[in-house]
Amino acid sequence: MKTWCCRHLFPILIILLFTVNESPAPLVFTPGEGWSYQAVGSGRDWQKNRARDQYEIANEALQVGDYKLAIKAAKRALNRWPLSDFSARVRLIMAEAYEGRKMDEKAFKEYQKTLNQHPNVKNYEEILERQFDIANRYLQGQRFKLWGRIPWFKSMDKTAQMYQDLIENGPHSKISPQAQLNIGEAREKEAAGFLGNKQEKYNEAIAAYQKAADLYHDNEAIASKALYQAGLTYHIQANSAEYDQSIASKAMEIFSDYLTLYPEDEKKEAIQEMIRDLRREQARGRLEIARYYEKRRNRDGALIYYNAVLQKDPQSDYAETARQKIEELKSSQSTVLD
Numbered sequence: 074m075k076t077w078c079c080r081h082l083f084p085i086l087i088i089l090l091f092t093v094n095e096s097p098a099p100l101v102f103t104p105g106e107g108w109s110y111q112a113v114g115s116g117r118d119w120q121k122n123r124a125r126d127q128y129e130i131a132n133e134a135l136q137v138g139d140y141k142l143a144i145k146a147a148k149r150a151l152n153r154w155p156l157s158d159f160s161a162r163v164r165l166i167m168a169e170a171y172e173g174r175k176m177d178e179k180a181f182k183e184y185q186k187t188l189n190q191h192p193n194v195k196n197y198e199e200i201l202e203r204q205f206d207i208a209n210r211y212l213q214g215q216r217f218k219l220w221g222r223i224p225w226f227k228s229m230d231k232t233a234q235m236y237q238d239l240i241e242n243g244p245h246s247k248i249s250p251q252a253q254l255n256i257g258e259a260r261e262k263e264a265a266g267f268l269g270n271k272q273e274k275y276n277e278a279i280a281a282y283q284k285a286a287d288l289y290h291d292n293e294a295i296a297s298k299a300l301y302q303a304g305l306t307y308h309i310q311a312n313s314a315e316y317d318q319s320i321a322s323k324a325m326e327i328f329s330d331y332l333t334l335y336p337e338d339e340k341k342e343a344i345q346e347m348i349r350d351l352r353r354e355q356a357r358g359r360l361e362i363a364r365y366y367e368k369r370r371n372r373d374g375a376l377i378y379y380n381a382v383l384q385k386d387p388q389s390d391y392a393e394t395a396r397q398k399i400e401e402l403k404s405s406q407s408t409v410l411d
Contacts, residue, residue, distance in 0.1 A: 124157035229263035257281035318358035
């Protein structure tokens with residue numbers, strides 16, 4: 074077997090060695106840059122000996138949409154001349170080229186490196202806006218890529234972190250308020266699809282919304298939406314929580330604050346209806362507890378919670394059930410005493 078392999082593989086290797094220079098895309102190794110493929114006729118024209126020339130090659134490639142060459146040329150410039158006057162512009166070229174190739178996560182990271190390493194870069198706000206656009210695409214459901222190439226998974230956690238990076242990059246930028254609001258939305262979406270403790274995830278969303286309302290209270294559009302979304306998230310939890318009835322109270326508190334701050338808001342009637350719904354939910358919760366005590370023959374405990382149903386929502390169907398139960402329990406107690 075070994076003799077056969079040697080006899081047949083050796084001629085193949087010889088042929089490859091003699092034909093490698095005729096390959097349409099020979100593999101070339103450059104110290105400090107690694108391996109790369111060189112197209113036929115391209116020679117090493119894209120590799121320049123001055124930072125300015127290398128930047129121009131990368132920029133020209135970007136302008137004509139040759140994103141692969143732009144990235145390759147930019148990487149060479151950064152490896153060879155990391156401290157040159159062109160390094161910020163070269164890194165931006167690489168970020169834009171990644172974005173052009175739909176490799177958004179890599180693009181975001183290169184924009185981030187640009188801001189971290191060049192805090193005085195002239196187009197700081199523009200870079201933040203590009204990062205913001207990338208994060209928004211992920212918020213709308215774009216998938217993160219495996220190895221930067223294969224669309225693989227959605228991650229609201231990573232998306233929220235992108236927005237957090239934005240805020241840390243430019244805490245007073247014009248996009249920071251919306252970025253903080255979007256953290257809440259990302260956390261809320263994460264909670265909706267979470268298989269574990271949803272309440273913990275929803276609380277993270279609420280905390281993000283409340284932070285937006287507090288930090289940007291002078292921005293009515295942001296503050297009002299943040300407060301409303303915090304209440305709405307509590308409302309979602311209240312409709313699904315079986316044991317933590319305090320959630321309904323928290324939602325009502327936030328909605329009441331909203332109506333106090335924005336009494337003429339167009340969502341006023343919808344919010345009032347949600348408050349009524351939350352009162353019914355509180356009444357339902359008290360009714361369940363009352364039934365629990367009654368089933369265990371704890372008459373006093375049952376009466377306390379049946380009465381609590383009447384206090385929470387005296388007009389609901391739950392209240393009518395509670396009244397009947399109160400009468401039954403009082404009547405049975407009278408019979409025992411007689």
